[in-house]
Amino acid sequence: MTKNLLSSYHFEVPEELIAQDPETKRDESKLLERKASQEIIHQKFYNLVDALPEDSLLILNETKVFSCRLLTKTKTGGKLEVFLLEDPISKKSSILKALIKPFKKIKTSEVLTFSDNVEACILEIKKEQNTQVAFLQFNLPPEKLFDWISKTGSIPLPPYIKRSDRRRQEQDLLRYQTVYAE
Numbered sequence: 001m002t003k004n005l006l007s008s009y010h011f012e013v014p015e016e017l018i019a020q021d022p023e024t025k026r027d028e029s030k031l032l033e034r035k036a037s038q039e040i041i042h043q044k045f046y047n048l049v050d051a052l053p054e055d056s057l058l059i060l061n062e063t064k065v066f067s068c069r070l071l072t073k074t075k076t077g078g079k080l081e082v083f084l085l086e087d088p089i090s091k092k093s094s095i096l097k098a099l100i101k102p103f104k105k106i107k108t109s110e111v112l113t114f115s116d117n118v119e120a121c122i123l124e125i126k127k128e129q130n131t132q133v134a135f136l137q138f139n140l141p142p143e144k145l146f147d148w149i150s151k152t153g154s155i156p157l158p159p160y161i162k163r164s165d166r167r168r169q170e171q172d173l174l175r176y177q178t179v180y181a182e
Contacts, residue, residue, distance in 0.1 A: 018160050022175040064181040065173065067153030072112050074105050080112065082120075083156060084149065085133070088142035095123065095137050103132045112136070115152055118145075 013032075023029045027046040034040050043051065052058065068084035083099040100106055103125075112120045120136040127133075138145050155172040 013160075020161055026179070060180045061178050062180045062182050063178065065155060065177050067150050067155055067169070067173070069154045069156045070114060070149070070152065072114050075110075078102075078105050080105060082112065082136070084153070087149070088138070088145040092142055094140060094142055094145055095135055098134050098136055099131070100134050103134075106134065116148060118148055118152075 017030075019030065027044065029045040031043040031045045031048060031051065032040060033043055033047075033051045041051075066084075066087050068087070070082040070084065072080050072082060074080060081101040083101070085097045085099065088094055088096060106112075106122055106125070108122055108125055110122045112122070114120070118138065118140060120138045122134050123137050124135040125132060126135075140148060155169060155176060157172065157176065
């Protein structure tokens with residue numbers, strides 16, 4: 001059995017080739033094809049069908065993006081980034097799983113304070129698939145929590161996109177959403 005390591009998906013791309021804004025037409029997006037011969041070809045996404053070998057399995061991402069990136073500070077003033085992995089409406093709960101950066105600055109039973117007097121108590125920290133996750137109990141019911149997250153949070157843009165313009169939030173939510181999202 002072939003072992004797929006995350007590191008095998010890392011490769012250098014010159015910054016000038018990384019789009020900072022999505023294409024107006026989705027199928028005009030760039031497609032980087034790596035041939036079996038190791039040759040790399042720059043194409044457009046509308047060429048995907050031609051690039052796939054016969055009998056390929058295509059897996060569609062149905063994940064729905066929401067404004068799950070929240071910023072707060074520790075009691076000592078250090079910056080924390082909270083990346084929610086679940087939305088409260090679909091889960092019907094105010095206890096949500098999250099990644100927190102930097103993780104070493106948090107402890108169980110610590111209370112994180114956000115804008116609008118929203119707080120989250122860290123109920124548990126555990127390791128899942130080699131990643132530290134925290135379970136946060138927010139002080140709002142799921143419906144109000146989702147509205148607050150939508151208003152306060154930001155879209156989790158990939159780290160290679162170097163902009164954080166809050167005015168583009170609505171456009172980003174639309175354009176970085178897969179058309180198959182549920």
